[in-house]
Amino acid sequence: MARVALVTGGSRGIGAAISRALAGAGYQVAASYAGNTEAARQFHDQTGIGVFQWDVASFEACAAGVRKVEASLGPIDILVNNAGIVRDATLHRMTKPQWDAVIRTDLDSLFNMCRPLIEGMRARKFGRIINISSINGQKGQIGQTNYAAAKAAELGFTRALALESARSGITVNAICPGYINTEMLAAVPTDVMRGAILPQIPVGRLGEPEEIARAVVFLAADEAGFITGSTLSINGGQHMC
Structure with a gap:
């Protein structure tokens, strides 16, 4: 039976590419989304991948979302925190709500998603957690x-x-994308892109969402069991560490 993968933020941008790639690799995929119901509906219609709505900043919503996915598809073996x-x-201009919103969604969500899943993964002696x-996060950025x-x-x-989970057959890895060709970057003016962004990237181009997705598929595989606690930088040489 195909393993089940859950991708948060999985109906748009990098997340959508990850969801499609995992489905193409034979996984049963669920994609969560926060608020753009129309985009999620279109994604489901195009791919057949199940979409589930909840706020990853809420522990209770994540626990309920996990229960819905597992009731629909079965135990979740692969979690992509995207x-x-x-x-x-x-x-000096940032407000407390701006700080809190990002910390809750981008960081607290890891606990909120991993905590409801980790015990089941430990019991089954298998799991793949991939954090985008x-x-x-490696080099910092103004603003x-x-x-x-x-x-x-x-x-x-x-x-x-990764250290806590290694003996339980669970790997935990991170991917650090650089500038990726998504709708967010499509809004950047051409002169800024050519004059300020592309010159920073040694390969001379933006990354594609599918390049991140291929790395996720690699790390999700049963055969990737000896890779854990690693950070994979996918940035065209912009930052090496």
């Missing part, structure tokens, strides 16, 4: 103290949970 938001501002962090803090903390969470 959901995230930005609320950019330099710190960011290049800006993103909230986002950079959350994404850097994801890496510490990944390593600690």
Whole structure:
């Protein structure tokens, strides 16, 4: 029977590419989404992948969402923590709600999603948890103290949970994308893209969502059981560490 994968923020952008790639690799996939019901409906119509709505910033909503997915598809073996938001501002202008929103959605969500699933994975002696962090969690970014803090903390969470879970057949890894060709970057003016962003990337182009998705499929595989606590940087050489 096919393993079940859950992708948070899985109906748009990088998350949609991940959901499609996992489905193409033979997994049963569930994609969660927060609020864009029309985009989620279109994604489901195009792919046949089940979509489930809840707020990853809420522990109770995550626990209820996990129960719905497992009732529909069976026990979740692969969790991709992809959901995230930005609320950019330099710190001297950042509001407490801007800080809180990013920390709750981008960082607290890891606990909110992993906690309802980890005991079942431990009991079954198998699990794959893949956290989508960011290049800006590795190097920082002006105007993103909230986002950079959350994404850097994801890496510490990944390593600690990897150590806790290794003897139970569960791997926990992180991927740090750089600039990826999604609708968010499509809004960047052409002169900014050519003059400020692309010159930072040694390969001279944006990454594609499918390039992140292929890495997720690799880490999700049964054969990737010796890789845990790792951070995979996919940024075209923009930041090496």
